[in-house]
Amino acid sequence: MIYEINLRFVKAFLLEVRGKLILVDSGTKGNGNRILNAVTSLGKDSRRIEAVIYTHSHGDHIGSAGELKIPRNLIHENGLRYLTNGIGRKPVLHSTALKIGFALMSPFFNARLSPVFGAETLKEGEVFPGIQVIYTPGHTDDSITLYMEDEEALLVGDMLQGTKKGLRLPSIYEDFELLRKSVEKVKQFRVKKVYVSHGISGPPRWPF
Numbered sequence: 001m002i003y004e005i006n007l008r009f010v011k012a013f014l015l016e017v018r019g020k021l022i023l024v025d026s027g028t029k030g031n032g033n034r035i036l037n038a039v040t041s042l043g044k045d046s047r048r049i050e051a052v053i054y055t056h057s058h059g060d061h062i063g064s065a066g067e068l069k070i071p072r073n074l075i076h077e078n079g080l081r082y083l084t085n086g087i088g089r090k091p092v093l094h095s096t097a098l099k100i101g102f103a104l105m106s107p108f109f110n111a112r113l114s115p116v117f118g119a120e121t122l123k124e125g126e127v128f129p130g131i132q133v134i135y136t137p138g139h140t141d142d143s144i145t146l147y148m149e150d151e152e153a154l155l156v157g158d159m160l161q162g163t164k165k166g167l168r169l170p171s172i173y174e175d176f177e178l179l180r181k182s183v184e185k186v187k188q189f190r191v192k193k194v195y196v197s198h199g200i201s202g203p204p205r206w207p208f
């Protein structure tokens with residue numbers, strides 16, 4: 001099962017795959033208890049959560065990492081230092097409108113976070129039974145996608161955003177060519193649903 005946990009403008013996810021409880025992402029700073037309470041509301045014992053997997057190191061995905069106090073934390077090696085230093089990666093913005101928007105939201109993105117020590121790095125391949133990591137750089141150089149075989153689903157983080165009409169490319173990215181290549185890579189997986197961190201999760205209606 002994949003459960004979406006709605007935080008302000010971003011989501012975290014609880015995965016229950018082959019008997020294990022795994023969290024994906026942690027929202028912005030200050031959402032630790034909210035996430036754990038959401039897990040309890042789903043009828044699950046939050047003490048059973050074995051690990052948190054981060055899709056990438058932007059502040060709205062690792063913000064509450066240190067508050068959760070989950071035994072294992074996993075991120076791509078290019079994102080490790082953001083968890084250890086307790087600071088979110090700076091988003092690369094391409095328009096004036098975005099720059100103004102982010103300046104207004106700077107308290108969320110520049111906040112000092114509780115650091116996470118001893119995090120482990122994610123490699124491409126199976127990370128837990130039934131959960132496969134696909135390296136999908138472009139939005140950031142530490143972005144990963146999760147493929148869940150049993151659910152026939154992909155969890156793409158910010159590589160794509162979800163709208164009523166389908167999936168679209170994000171307006172924030174570090175390398176547009178890599179982003180497009182990463183989308184091509186995950187399109188090879190036959191799935192029924194694509195989970196996104198921002199917007200509406202739904203069937204795989206790819207942007208190209």
Ligand SMILES: [Zn+2]
Pocket residue numbers: 056058139158
């Ligand atoms: Zn992001």
